[in-house]
Amino acid sequence: MRRSFIHSTGTLVSGLSRHRPRSFLPALNVAASRHVSPPQTRRLIHSRATDFLPINLPDWTDSQRSVREAIAKIVSKYPDEYWMDHDTEHKFPWELYKDLAANGWLGICLPEEFGGSALGISEAAVMLQTISESGACMNGASSVHMNIFGLEPVAKFGTTEQKERWLPPLIQGQERACFGVTEPNTGLDTLKLQSTARREGDYYIAKGSKIFISTAQVAQKILLLARTTPLDKVDKPSRGLSLFYTDLNRDAVKITEIPKMGRSAVDTNVLFFEDWKIPAEDLVGGFNAEGDGFKMILHGMNAERVLVAAEALGIGFAALRRASQYAGERVVFGKPIGTYQGIQHPLAECWMQLESARLVVYLAGRMYDEGYTGGEYANAAKFLASEAAFKAAERAIMTHGGMGYAKEYHVERYLREATLSRIAPVSAEMIKNYVGQQVLGLPKSY
Numbered sequence: 001m002r003r004s005f006i007h008s009t010g011t012l013v014s015g016l017s018r019h020r021p022r023s024f025l026p027a028l029n030v031a032a033s034r035h036v037s038p039p040q041t042r043r044l045i046h047s048r049a050t051d052f053l054p055i056n057l058p059d060w061t062d063s064q065r066s067v068r069e070a071i072a073k074i075v076s077k078y079p080d081e082y083w084m085d086h087d088t089e090h091k092f093p094w095e096l097y098k099d100l101a102a103n104g105w106l107g108i109c110l111p112e113e114f115g116g117s118a119l120g121i122s123e124a125a126v127m128l129q130t131i132s133e134s135g136a137c138m139n140g141a142s143s144v145h146m147n148i149f150g151l152e153p154v155a156k157f158g159t160t161e162q163k164e165r166w167l168p169p170l171i172q173g174q175e176r177a178c179f180g181v182t183e184p185n186t187g188l189d190t191l192k193l194q195s196t197a198r199r200e201g202d203y204y205i206a207k208g209s210k211i212f213i214s215t216a217q218v219a220q221k222i223l224l225l226a227r228t229t230p231l232d233k234v235d236k237p238s239r240g241l242s243l244f245y246t247d248l249n250r251d252a253v254k255i256t257e258i259p260k261m262g263r264s265a266v267d268t269n270v271l272f273f274e275d276w277k278i279p280a281e282d283l284v285g286g287f288n289a290e291g292d293g294f295k296m297i298l299h300g301m302n303a304e305r306v307l308v309a310a311e312a313l314g315i316g317f318a319a320l321r322r323a324s325q326y327a328g329e330r331v332v333f334g335k336p337i338g339t340y341q342g343i344q345h346p347l348a349e350c351w352m353q354l355e356s357a358r359l360v361v362y363l364a365g366r367m368y369d370e371g372y373t374g375g376e377y378a379n380a381a382k383f384l385a386s387e388a389a390f391k392a393a394e395r396a397i398m399t400h401g402g403m404g405y406a407k408e409y410h411v412e413r414y415l416r417e418a419t420l421s422r423i424a425p426v427s428a429e430m431i432k433n434y435v436g437q438q439v440l441g442l443p444k445s446y
């Protein structure tokens with residue numbers, strides 16, 4: 001049973017009595033209302049695409065609508081101009097980050113006994129979609145994504161002592177973490193990664209490299225996957241990898257930022273390390289968990305796909321909102337361009353594609369929260385949402401004509417950010433491989 005509720009100020013409050021009678025709970029109670037509302041007496045229709053952060057999405061639960069409303073209040077303080085400036089100047093969005101931390105949102109999915117709110121992926125997806133949809137896109141979502149979800153392997157597999165040590169500072173926003181999995185030589189072939197960690201007394205000595213590690217410039221901690229038993233000494237390749245949550249020691253780790261196409265408010269980096277002494281107590285799960293790291297990382301993957309899909313949806317809806325507004329106002333050949341079907345119909349298609357992706361995203365989130373462990377819906381959600389978002393951003397540019405290519409209408413930034421959701425954390429091709437093999441039963445080609 002979940003116990004958090006959302007105060008009318010937009011603050012997420014945890015720790016209410018589990019046994020409090022339902023009728024005494026506050027009006028915006030999340031705990032009591034995770035199920036879809038009973039049939040409405042009035043017909044609840046989807047808001048117009050031009051509305052700013054619409055609340056009345058017909059299939060959402062009351063708790064999801066409450067999250068939407070509360071997060072919308074916060075993100076409305078950070079307009080598109082804020083994000084354009086932070087993207088152009090490569091500035092981390094500390095103001096939003098601190099605002100969300102101060103209002104209790106960073107621990108939305110983490111256990112209550114460590115200060116979190118123990119809500120589900122269904123609610124976290126709403127939170128991240130709403131941040132993204134405000135025009136913050138991945139710049140906003142990625143600034144908190146790791147706090148929201150990255151430490152799920154620790155919450156699930158960490159010892160009590162580790163959770164007490166690591167989760168509260170993360171939830172309170174005092175510590176930031178980055179996620180170190182991808183490597184330059186092995187890419188998506190994670191099981192072949194080459195970074196090693198060798199046990200020596202009370203330490204592991206780590207050596208290797210990582211690439212595309214987001215937020216390493218501002219993080220104090222890293223969740224690091226490294227091989228502790230050589231590949232030729234394990235019975236299967238998924239064994240022998242270990243997960244560490246440790247200080248990102250800048251004396252031992254060389255961190256170099258990668259200039260990139262977009263999402264530039266949040267840094268992405270190459271890491272090189274040699275003779276990096278990691279305390280053995282920082283092995284997630286304790287001493288007996290050496291070699292179990294891949295299993296721990298896998299645990300969080302479906303949820304992460306749902307969250308990234310929700311972030312992509314946010315970009316798509318933001319793009320569609322700007323495109324529809326512009327199409328309604330811009331007059332060429334004597335009429336608003338939205339009158340012309342060459343402009344209107346592609347936008348109508350974008351709405352239908354985004355909405356169908358949204359239904360799969362929130363279905364996958366609900367299934368995850370109810371304990372479903374298969375990956376087909378989470379993968380499909382990530383694929384459909386990122387493709388729909390990319391298409392909506394591209395159509396938004398075309399709708400704006402020359403102004404779509406200018407920075408002041410923001411849609412070129414949306415397109416750059418929508419591109420990222422197609423690549424990370426898993427590419428469209430690997431999702432199709434998964435569906436081809438796992439759903440259709442076709443042979444593996446690699």
Ligand SMILES: Cc1cc2nc3c(=O)[nH]c(=O)nc-3n(C[C@H](O)[C@H](O)[C@H](O)COP(=O)(O)OP(=O)(O)OC[C@H]3O[C@@H](n4cnc5c(N)ncnc54)[C@H](O)[C@@H]3O)c2cc1C
Pocket residue numbers: 178179180181182183186187188189211212213214215260263268420423424425426427428429430433446
């Ligand atoms: C901005 C950004 C931020 C990121 N942040 C992080 C982070 O914080 N932490 C982290 O660990 N990683 C991070 N990543 C890494 C990201 O998860 C990877 O880029 C992504 O998983 C793809 O891996 P790769 O770039 O090595 O591609 P590669 O593995 O080199 O693949 C290249 C291309 O080949 C295709 N391909 C490869 N194998 C197959 C196959 N068998 N069948 C069909 N196609 C195939 C891929 O789909 C892709 O199109 C980030 C990436 C970016 C761009």
